[in-house]
Amino acid sequence: MQKIRFAFLFLLCGFSFISHAQFVVTGTVLDSTTREPLTPASVFCQNTTLGTVTNKQGEFSISLKSGGYDLIFSYTGYQTQTVRVTENNKLEILLIKEDKSLGEVVLKNSYEVTDGWEKYGDFFTKNFIGSTPNAAQCVLTNPEVLKFFFYKKTNRLKVLATEALQISNKALGYNLRYQLDSFVYYYNTNINSYRGYCLYTEMEGEDSLKTVWAARRAKTYDGSKLHFMRSYYDSILLDDGWIIDMLDEKNDKKFNKVQDVYDSSYYNVIFNTVDSLGADSVVHTVVTGSGEVEIYYPRKISVTYIKRSPEKEYLSIMKLPKNTPYQISYIDIKDWIAITQNGYYYNQKDWVNQGYWSWKNIADLLPYDYVPD
Secondary structure (H helix, E strand, O other): OHHHHHHHHHHHHHHHHHOOOEEEEEEEEEEOOOOOEOOOOEEEEOOEOOEEEOOOOOEEEEEEEOOOEEEEEEOOOEOOEEEEEOOOEEEEEEEOEOOHHHHHHHHOOOOEOOOHHHHHHHHHHHHHOOOOOOHHHEEEOOHHHEEEEEEOOOOEEEEEEOOOEEEEEOOOOEEEEEEEEEEEEEOOOOEEEEEEEEEEEEOOOOHHHHHHHHHHHHHHHOOOHHHHHHHHHOOOHHHHOEEEEEEOOOOOOOEEEOOOOOOOOOEEEEOOEEEEEOOOOOEEEEEOOOOEEEEOOOOOEEEEEOOOOOOHHHHHHHOOOOOOOOEEEEEEEOOOEEEOOOOOEEOHHHEEEEEHHHHOOHHHOOOOOOOOO
16 A cells, blocks of 8 residues: 555656646648748647747747647648647648638638628627627727628528738737637527637737736636636646536436546546666656646536636626626536646537636637746
8 A cells, every 4th residue: 555655656746747847849841742841831839829930941849838739830821730739749740732712612602791890790709809808908900801601591600711810909918810710600599619729929018017917817817717727637626716516417407516526437637658668677657748637527517616706797798696706607528628737628629618608708818828926
């Protein structure tokens, strides 16, 4: 028993050590047919401030803190490619040219709304950027790149973009370059979904303004989904003020508190390890890279954050009592999701928000490399 406890402590020590480590991803970006280097191709981590471009030889190098990232590769006239990275890697990225004729067909589609921005611009902004206090200080500076399509038969609105959206978030002090894959709003269910790739850039400003931004970022982080993921990863959910309830198996209107959120039915720890032969001719198992935790709940859960009450704007939109004490979100998890140290999780399509977190959109997202003071 003592040996088992010692081995477990050794793993934890290794896990703690790697939490402060970094890793480097290098490689080349080439044309998939000619294998000519593409330069300057954009290389950045999805939803972070971390990015670079390729040199004349199509080479790149990017240093990342421990965690997980979707590394995005893009070049004008080529299809964007995504690679998930969690440790040192040397990549060869072969980008494929876009079929321009297909794009022209889409843009000439009879479902396109010619005065789309005038008709749907405000609606799109509220459902994509948001309607929160932070969203009130966000500006989409190039709305002319948006194309709006309405499908009457299915009663849905689809929005595409011919170029990356440029969004100025003056509330949090970020400029966003968002490559919108698509935005879809389903009027029959009042549910929307959007996909894309975002690179954050810090705004310039006086020290006094940076202090304001820091305070707003900290407030935005408090109770966010990013905060929740990191709390789960660090095994401090209760200390950080989170409570999870799960829908009763026999009563679809009753939620029961999950007494042990680290029960193996819902939670697993995954260590990345490698075996190596030491000088003593003994095989040693070493913890490498960043570990992950997996979570899954078989039924809908409610996630309550007890350290902050919802904003009055949210209560008004949802027609909730003004004295509602806590922020509550409802989640459907379709399959096991993995959480990395920086709060990045995958597969994100398996996580569906309702309630408070569904009110938070682009204006209230923080980059994965954000760390509160």
